[in-house]
Amino acid sequence: MSVYKEKILKEIKELPEELLPKFYKVIHLMTTEFTPIKKGKNRGSLKGIWKGSDIDEKLFEEAKRSLFPYEYRRD
Numbered sequence: 001m002s003v004y005k006e007k008i009l010k011e012i013k014e015l016p017e018e019l020l021p022k023f024y025k026v027i028h029l030m031t032t033e034f035t036p037i038k039k040g041k042n043r044g045s046l047k048g049i050w051k052g053s054d055i056d057e058k059l060f061e062e063a064k065r066s067l068f069p070y071e072y073r074r075d
Helices: 003-014 017-034 057-067
Strands: none
Touching: none
16 A cells, blocks of 8 residues: 555544545545546436526627637627
8 A cells, every 4th residue: 555545544544433424525526526537438418408498698698708708809
């Protein structure tokens, strides 16, 4: 076992029991965020996620302008 794993496990063992659920969430988020996504992994589809939603066109235009201001510049 690596030195860092040993250090981490030692720290975990010293934590009070009531803090373990929160600590687990932190560790889980860190490992999922820092672990690179494997190429070819099927992430599924977002098709239909907005189905039935009523989106105001004015808000949509404002969002596009804020994200892509270079497309709306007047030269």
